[in-house]
Amino acid sequence: MPSTPQAYRWIPGQGPDAGALQRLRERAPRPKKPMGEAWFMGGERAMYTGLMQPDPQAWSRRELDDALDALTSGPRCFDHSDEWSEWFDFLLPRILERADDGDSYELLVTAVFVHCLDPALPGRDPRFRRDLLDTLGRRLMAPACWSDAHPDDHDRLLRPLGSGFYAIDPGHAISAACCLVLRYLDEESIDGWIASVLTIDDAAWRCAFVVWLAGAAPLLFDGQQPEHMHNPTYLDIGWDGHWLLDGSIPSRTLDPNAPQFAFFGDAQRQALLASLQQRLDLATMLRWGEALAECPIPECDRTTTLWQYDAAVLVVIERYDLS
Structure with missing residues (x-):
């Protein structure tokens, strides 16, 4: 009989799993040849030779950023390349081991969506999916993201409240993480x-998640791809590189006949709906809104931020058919 999937939880303080990170490393040894740039015209192609150094902490931040951008944007415009796929697998766990991994987080998630285009992950080791979710998927649960011991020690990757006109920020790392888990988690674990x-x-976290649900509705119910999200500013759930994702490789703007995958599978959508209809309702979200009013929001943004949350609640009630 098939085994029951192990429960998957987000618990503050329980970040990436060391064992899963080690397995990702062991599956992807360093490629024999350096990776090259995606965008060049004539002359000699630039190669990211510095990434051949065995210690990821010694890699140049700029060279790493350039390589990650190339292997993420390259397949969209130039089709699949084994070179980029090998380097994606190699870089994934090693970026997460760097002290500055938060600088790469959003684009690294986008790279997953590019290189794991089929959510069924054909050809992958059966444990890859869970190892991915237990590492990259749990990055926002790292202890430093939830520590208030000292402002300088706080991991700024998690920022549910900002200082903009609409202070609730469900985009960036929060949206990238939520989309990653919902796309690849088996429906039984949702x-x-x-x-x-x-x-x-955490009041700020809860309200940001509600706004994310509202912003994600077009992806879930309207068949939209991240590239074509047209949310109003107060429901913006964009993250670095989301504009590269149209569900196909290469982009359908280059090859109209390229196979296209829905961003969220129907089974995941149905499981999410069933869970929310059981666990979330208007009364609960209104209580969360009252707690939000006590959060440290700049006075000039308070009225618009509370309106932002209320507007998101109305969208969630309607689109997810909650009571």
């Missing part, structure tokens, strides 16, 4: 994940 997300006792 209810447990949602239960853990809603249990996190």
Whole structure:
């Protein structure tokens, strides 16, 4: 008989799993040849030779950024390349081991969507999916993201409240992480994940998740791809590189006949709906809004931010058919 999937939870303080990170490393040894740039015209192609150094901490930040951008944007415009796929697998766990991994997080998630275009992950080791979710998928749960010991020690990757006109920020790393988990988590585990997300006792986090749900509705219910999201500013859930994702490789703007995959599978969508309809309602979201009013929001942005949350609640009630 098939085994029951292990429960998947988001729990503050329980970040990337060391064992899963090690398995990702072991599956992807360093490629024999350096990776080259995606965008060049004539002359000699630039190669990222510095990434051949065995210690990821010694890699140049600029060279790493350029390589990650190339292997993420390259397939969209130039089709699949084994070179980029090998380097994606190699860089994924090693970026997560760097002290400055938060600088790459959003684009690294986008790279996953590019190189794991088929959510079924054909040809991958059966444990790859869970190892991906237990590492990159749990990055926002790292202890430093939730520590208030000292402002300089706080991991700024997680920022549910900003200082803009609409202070609730469900985009960037939060949106990237939520999209990653919902896209690749097996449907049987989605209810447990949602239960853990809603249990996190942090007013800013809860309100950001509600706004994310509202902003994600076009991806879930209207068949949109991240490239074509047209949310209003107060429901902006964009992250670095989301504009590269149209569900096909190469982009359908280059090859109209390229196979296209829905961003979220129907089974994941149905499981999410069932979980939210069981666990979330208007009364709960209104209580969360009252807690949001006590959060440290700049006075000049308070009225618009509270309106932002209320507007998102109305969208969630309607699109997810909640009571």
